[in-house]
Amino acid sequence: MNKITKPKLVKIRSVNQARKYGIAAVTLKELVKKGCNLLKISGPRIQICLYEDGTIITEEYFQNLPDNTELVFLTDGQSWNGFAFEINQVLGLDTHTDLLISAAKDLLSDEHSPKRRRILGDLLRNLKDNSDVESREKDKEWFEGVDVRFKTKSAYMKYNCESRIRGYLKEVDGYTKTIQNNKAKNEYKKVVEILAEKLKSVRYNGVYFDRSESEAHRLCTEEGWFSCQGAFDENECTFFHSINPYGNRESRILFSTWNLDHLIEKKRTVIPTLAEVLKGKKSSDINLDYFYKLLFTQENLKLVHIVCHKKGAHELSCDSRKIYKRVKRTVK
Template identity: 35%
Template sequence: MFDWLKSLFATKRPYKIQNLKKKRVGVTARNLEELTKKGCEIFKINPNELSIVLENDGTSVNTQSYFSKLPEQTSFIFLKAGETWNGLYDLISEVLAKSDSTILSNDERNRLRSFLLEHETMEKCKQIQESVKEEECNVRAETNTDHETWFNGIKSYKTKSDYMKNRAQNRIRSYYMNAKKRIEETTNLENKDDLLDLLNELSQELSNNQFHGGYFARTDASERICDEMGWFFCEGQFNQNVCEKQHKINPYISHTHRVMFSLWELDHIIEKSRVVIPTLLEAAKRKDDTQKLSWQKVYDLLFTRKNLKLVQKACHDKAARENTLEWRTFLIDYPS
């Protein structure tokens, strides 16, 4: 009630509204009710059949309190009954699935994120679909001489699998460095030396396994997550067995698909920062002289497919999860 009364005296702010036919209009409104009225008039939508969502991620906007927290120039999608909108990322993915164009520069991740957040993205998607030239699908090609455009910005790599192997290694290496930093920053812990020994064990095992670069390398039949052609299939949110939206991607197809794959995540089912590392520290604190820390337990949770799922951005749920770990499981007894 208070938010609604407050909105009556608010200054009009500029916003952008759009429907699925890609008609885009700039409007000003004091509150959600005023925005709704203007949008329904412009798009000829029955207010009783209307849903308003954010353009970026499809979040529903149905209360004045939430609307009032959104910044000026926020873009809204007006949906009629039966229409859905899952956000810009899904739209871009759909466009790229139909095209092998190389639309992005070498500054991959930053440019791509900027592209996804740009206000005119829907129109750009339409332009891509309408104007891009179809290139011959070189998905089977591996070397930089057989598919030169795929290697734009990464000329030092000889094969696609070499590059993808490096991408996987970098991700796994970042998990190790994150754990190492957390442990080294821990103070006033009596058994800190045991943790440092555990780090050495983890580092050695990672080296032995080449930092699991095979996860993304289609030529590594024993470890790859993809199929032999390079298709990766989303494995769904941490609490699901499958991806309900059936997301998939093949970064081996083109430069653009390769760039898009950088937004897929290796998701820890049991969270590394909120659960695994804190539970490890608790185990180190509580262990007695007859016990040692299990580096294998930690290794499996941080770096292996026992606790890692490949997910598309839309399926990467960052919400806090239930702690299912018991600190005692990180300890093993010394041989008697």
């Protein structure tokens, strides 16, 4: 008595159509016959491949496929290199963006490939891009959770940067309580006041995150794209991290995990050295502009993705050691 083979359930589509069809077949030959009728295609040489990566299906391969595997029918002369095919087809073509989003979401359901899910997740997030829109009125979703006083994305992003710089000033001020000598403490307080006034005059360097500012001042492109500048001990980001917080709400929130990292460390080096050089000196005796640059400007700050933010003690490079020695010589 012949063994009855259970039909294999798969999803099929053609190269030129995004629509998928469910179909059942016991053998690859049966699948080809049924699929050609359903997709209304024909030819002397029909092949079937995996939608995911373009692997050509043989009879043996077909018998070992899990149910609901997605397959693509190829006629003579056609090829399919997986998901990259649809990316090439629709990248930059707004009318087909929904197709790419749908395809990416399907692949995201594969729990056996976390790396691919992460890549596709980034792709989907960036496809939902409204970076060309600036006002709250035209992109209300982007402004969810943002105080109503902010009417444009640039205004909020500027405030975001200002808040970070204000936080650095607060840390400088907080160090005051650790200084035991009253005279030195009073001079340190004067320094904090001077730094605060200087920051206030330049709006706390909020221009760094404001895409409406001139290219010389901002850290992003005119469209709002930021690129990771790499870890403190590297010349560039080896992962090519980038993000556009102007594009959508999710990217705006994710951008909060990026850091403005001090090359010469703020807490371990710059602030303690500032207090040290004030011992027996007046605030007017030291080069405050130099400390200002180290604490609050791009001269000592790098924008880095959280992965590139090394939180341990910075082992200074030769160039950084020279800067460190200059810090020690800031007394006029």
